[in-house]
Amino acid sequence: MERVHITTKSKRYPLYLGMNCIEQLDDILREMQPAPSSILIISDEAVAAFHLQHVLQIISNERLVHSYVVPSGEKEKSFENYYAIQTYALEIGLDRNSVILALGGGMVGDLSGFVAATFMRGIRFIQIPTTLLAHDSAVGGKVAVNHPLGKNMIGAFHQPEAVIYNTAFLDTLPEAEWRSGFAEVMKHALIRDEAFYTWLRKEIPTLSELRGDKLLYALKVAIGVKAAIVAEDETETGVRAYLNFGHTLGHAVESTMGYGVITHGDAVAIGMRFAILISEYIYKKELHAAELSQWFFQYGYPRLPAELDTERLIKKMKQDKKAYSGSIRMVLLKDIGEVEMVTVPDETVRLVLEEFRKREGLS
Ligand SMILES: NC(=O)c1ccc[n+]([C@@H]2O[C@H](COP(=O)([O-])OP(=O)(O)OC[C@H]3O[C@@H](n4cnc5c(N)ncnc54)[C@H](O)[C@@H]3O)[C@@H](O)[C@H]2O)c1
Ligand SMILES: [Zn+2]
Structure with a gap:
């Protein structure tokens, strides 16, 4: 497994790259300070069908974990889904010490990151990219949703706590x-x-x-x-x-x-x-x-x-x-x-x- 450091003015965070580095997830969550009060995994249908169970099994404190699955596809990087996830997060009682896990490609990463950037003025999130494209989108902290009038028109800069790039997830990529x-x-x-x-x-x-x-x-x-x-x-x-x-x-x-x-x-x-x-x-x-x-x-x-x-x-x-x-x-x-x-x-x-x-x- 490789560990690369991403350094920006506002934050420094690790990117783990390897065939099976997702196995580190539980340790990464346990080492977070303050300890996560709850965890919300956001994914899309195709990714969740293949990989959500695997990720859920890795997290030892399963009582803390919730998941929210949106349909797959770029049109789901929408304000409607953004709002629906915020509603869900409020309903299940996410708070400032909660952590969002973005399990998916750039669509899920951008959408989840924008939820994390704005929920209670910003909470922590971890990128778990599952596409080749997401080597780009999961790094650098640009998060957004699309507007019918233009791509990525509503968004923010919000750096993740970590990026976990488990390349075995790409095996199911079309x-x-x-x-x-x-x-x-x-x-x-x-x-x-x-x-x-x-x-x-x-x-x-x-x-x-x-x-x-x-x-x-x-x-x-x-x-x-x-x-x-x-x-x-x-x-x-x-x-x-x-x-x-x-x-x-x-x-x-x-x-x-x-x-x-x-x-x-x-x-x-x-x-x-x-x-x-x-x-x-x-x-x-x-x-x-x-x-x-x-x-x-x-x-x-x-x-x-x-x-x-x-x-x-x-x-x-x-x-x-x-x-x-x-x-x-x-x-x-x-x-x-x-x-x-x-x-x-x-x-x-x-x-x-x-x-x-x-x-x-x-x-
Ligand atoms: N934030 C940034 O800096 C940045 C940079 C580049 C691109 N982007 C954004 O990224 C988005 C595109 O990302 P993308 O290409 O990853 O699209 P995507 O997340 O929509 O994924 C593409 C398709 O592959 C499926 N999929 C994802 N992982 C899979 C897996 N492991 N197995 C099987 N199916 C899988 C998804 O369900 C989806 O249907 C665009 O919205 C683009 O604007 C953002
Ligand atoms: Zn691009």
Whole structure:
């Protein structure tokens, strides 16, 4: 088992990474000060069906434990579920010394974290990620729910007490979710770590290679990139924004299609390919956009869905949290491993989006 420290301005906490590190959960809970007065496990239906019993069995003081299971899917990262969980927490008598366990992927992690951030002005929580994608979402303390008008529009910064990344839980993950999570792994390589990018291209020709020691290695490096950025900038006043590489168009695609219609990672993969193309245009530099797109297609990432028209996407991109005075701001790739935030004029976005559509075979 690996133990990595996540350090932010407001807090330092451990991330345990290993095949079966969930077995540490009881010790971690027992060592918490003050001792947890009660524990609420929040999960979703698919994850709970596979793994909730296992987690319940590990906790020795079962009298303290409650669980709340929401349906699976991105559309459940909603204000309605947030409110329903708060109601449940009040009904069962959670108090300031209670602890929430987020057992699931990024949806459960973001939702549970936002409940923890606001219940009685903030209580402790532990992230127990169960997807590949959650190597990203479980680290760094961004928690949120979606609004029909935009992704993650209602949220907070609230760091967990610990992250317990038990990779055996990934054994039940569907193939499409491996691909979704791998997009954030590719993102971490592209924005900050050329050597990792080279390793991925050589060692991971297909997603089925991402198992065992290679999985542990990739997670450790990708989490390291995320942790380094969060350590520098906890609340996104500077470099943390780089983590949004691919997310300007990605979020626009996700929310335009309807939450859960396309996975987060598939949408971000489209967004990254677009960001690379626009980077070539802005920097007037060959970044091998077509060849990089092939790298994405090698894993089965989709092309831009034909029904998404340029004007609708531009309108959505202007509602992005990075937008400033109505201008689209995007993270662009200067080179593999190097990005920066750039304000891109609407006309440029329009022009390159049209070129992108052409290259996708859409017009
Ligand atoms: N907070 C952050 O910094 C941050 C960063 C990146 C992404 N996110 C958010 O994360 C979310 C996406 O996370 P996700 O891709 O993990 O989605 P998810 O939590 O919805 O999980 C994807 C699907 O896999 C199922 N699943 C999860 N674990 C499983 C397992 N072990 N076995 C079988 N099925 C399993 C879920 O039930 C769900 O249907 C988005 O809402 C995104 O905005 C947040
Ligand atoms: Zn993301």
